Amino acid sequence: MHNARPQSTRLSTIIWLILLALTIATFSIGEAGMSGKNTMLMLLAITMIKSQMVANYLMALRQTKMIWRIIMLAYFVIVGGLIALAYLMGLS
Amino acid sequence: MCLNNVNLNNENSNSANFNLAELPTAQAMSGQQDLPGDFAIWIFIFAEMLVFGVLFVAYAFTRAHNVALFNASQLTLSLTSGTINTLVLITSSYLVVRGVAAIKQDLSKQCAYWLTGALLLGGVFICIKVLEFHAKFAADITMSTNAFYMFYLSLTFFHFMHVLMGMVILACIIIKAWRGGYSTQSHTGIETGASFWHMVDFLWIILFPLVYVIR
Numbered sequence: 602m603h604n605a606r607p608q609s610t611r612l613s614t615i616i617w618l619i620l621l622a623l624t625i626a627t628f629s630i631g632e633a634g635m636s637g638k639n640t641m642l643m644l645l646a647i648t649m650i651k652s653q654m655v656a657n658y659l660m661a662l663r664q665t666k667m668i669w670r671i672i673m674l675a676y677f678v679i680v681g682g683l684i685a686l687a688y689l690m691g692l693s
Numbered sequence: 694m695c696l697n698n699v700n701l702n703n704e705n706s707n708s709a710n711f712n713l714a715e716l717p718t719a720q721a722m723s724g725q726q727d728l729p730g731d732f733a734i735w736i737f738i739f740a741e742m743l744v745f746g747v748l749f750v751a752y753a754f755t756r757a758h759n760v761a762l763f764n765a766s767q768l769t770l771s772l773t774s775g776t777i778n779t780l781v782l783i784t785s786s787y788l789v790v791r792g793v794a795a796i797k798q799d800l801s802k803q804c805a806y807w808l809t810g811a812l813l814l815g816g817v818f819i820c821i822k823v824l825e826f827h828a829k830f831a832a833d834i835t836m837s838t839n840a841f842y843m844f845y846l847s848l849t850f851f852h853f854m855h856v857l858m859g860m861v862i863l864a865c866i867i868i869k870a871w872r873g874g875y876s877t878q879s880h881t882g883i884e885t886g887a888s889f890w891h892m893v894d895f896l897w898i899i900l901f902p903l904v905y906v907i908r
Binding site: 614624658676 | 726727728729739742746749750753754756757758760764772773776779780783784786787789790791793794888891892894895898899901902903905906907908
């Protein structure tokens with residue numbers, strides 16, 4: 602069983618609000634019809650921040666061994682990196 | 694694993710009992726904890742992430758050879774629906790966090806309320822997705838229409854099934870929590886279900902910009 606010190610409600614609420622704000626930012630970029638290399642990289646950066654916030658704060662991996670956080674970060678770096686590579690291929 | 698009052702000799706001995714739960718473990722002393730919930734769910738979570746990861750990358754590389762087709766098809770999707778669903782899943786994940794926090798304070802009923810909120814939001818996600826699928830099928834769009842729709846329908850339907858599975862898990866946890874089946878000391882089941890639900894959220898957070906926004 603996971604007996605980590607409970608994450609404060611206030612911190613969880615702040616993380617939730619940041620995630621909502623970043624989602625609205627993603628929507629705004631899409632609604633504005635923005636495209637291209639810089640937009641793609643910005644969207645991937647937002648997605649990376651969101652995914653790591655979910656992993657570290659909602660999944661509570663922040664309170665576990667470093668290896669689990671590294672795995673979640675490595676997952677996004679590899680998948681996100683390959684997605685970026687594919688999009689750059691598409692642009693060229 | 695929790696071993697309470699383990700007698701190191703035998704059950705009938707008068708020698709002192711050692712309460713192992715009171716002894717600090719190496720992990721607790723270092724401030725690091727095990728993964729939340731049952732470890733088996735994490736094997737499943739990592740396997741699911743791997744499968745979705747391969748699909749995400751396959752989508753991106755297929756798009757690289759059909760950029761105009763993917764961009765034109767992507768415009769037929771409802772960005773608003775995708776955004777609302779993202780907000781819904783994030784909020785449901787937050788409610789699950791509150792539910793886990795409640796059971797750690799031995800508040801079973803409150804835990805059940807928070808988780809019920811998350812379950813209802815899962816229902817909202819399903820309804821919006823069904824409307825999206827219906828709109829596409831009504832327009833005679835299927836998986837064989839083109840490569841974009843093949844990925845869009847398969848990725849989102851695969852994820853949709855995970856949401857349904859997560860809702861079933863949440864429903865089981867809610868019933869048990871309502872009946873007082875969990876406590877501060879014993880709530881592995883809730884953490885296991887919560888971890889699965891957060892994975893569903895985690896994957897959608899990548900899927901949404903990839904399929905609906907990036908062009």
